[in-house]
Amino acid sequence: QVQLVESGGGLVQAGGSLRLSCAASGRTFNSYTMGWFRQAPGKERAFVAAISWSSGNTYYADSVKGRFTISRDNAKNTVYLQMNSLKPEDTAVYYCAARPAPSTVVAAGGYDYWGQGTQVTVSS
Numbered sequence: 001q002v003q004l005v006e007s008g009g010g011l012v013q014a015g016g017s018l019r020l021s022c023a024a025s026g027r028t029f030n031s032y033t034m035g036w037f038r039q040a041p042g043k044e045r046a047f048v049a050a051i052s053w054s055s056g057n058t059y060y061a062d063s064v065k066g067r068f069t070i071s072r073d074n075a076k077n078t079v080y081l082q083m084n085s086l087k088p089e090d091t092a093v094y095y096c097a098a099r100p101a102p103s104t105v106v107a108a109g110g111y112d113y114w115g116q117g118t119q120v121t122v123s124s
Contacts, residue, residue: 002026002113004096009118012086016122020081022096022115029053033099034079035111036070038092038120045095047106049081059104064090086122093117 008020022034035050049070050059058070069082079096097111105111 002098004098004113004115006094006096006115006118009094009120011121011123014086014088014122014124016086017082017084018086018120020083020094020096020118020120022079022081024077024079024096024098029077029098031100031102033102033104034070034072035097035099035104036079036081037095037097037108037111038090039095039117040092043092045108047108048094050099050104050106051079052102052104054102057104059106061106083120086120088122088124090120091122092120094120 003025005023012018032053036048037045038048039045047061051070067085072079095117096115098113099111
């Protein structure tokens with residue numbers, strides 16, 4: 001059974017940084033794609049970034065490109081989202097997701113497993 005546990009959310013001022021972590025367990029993730037999504041109040045869940053566990057190839061939403069970096073630590077089975085130059089519009093619950101395929105998709109429906117989410121609040 002796949003388990004994803006996020007951590008690292010919190011309150012930060014605009015321009016600040018946070019690093020989110022997603023600890024994955026229950027499978028060998030070599031053939032998986034790991035993604036981060038976010039959901040603001042009253043809005044749909046939106047793609048943020050993804051990484052292919054085997055190749056390390058990354059993909060970003062235009063809104064975070066150049067500010068956010070996704071990475072993974074194979075030894076720790078953990079995926080990270082480094083968020084810099086945060087803006088108030090980045091405020092949302094951030095979710096880690098796993099897709100049992102090496103190809104990246106941006107639709108939430110393409111991911112089979114989800115974490116519980118972690119709140120990120122950016123004050124102006």
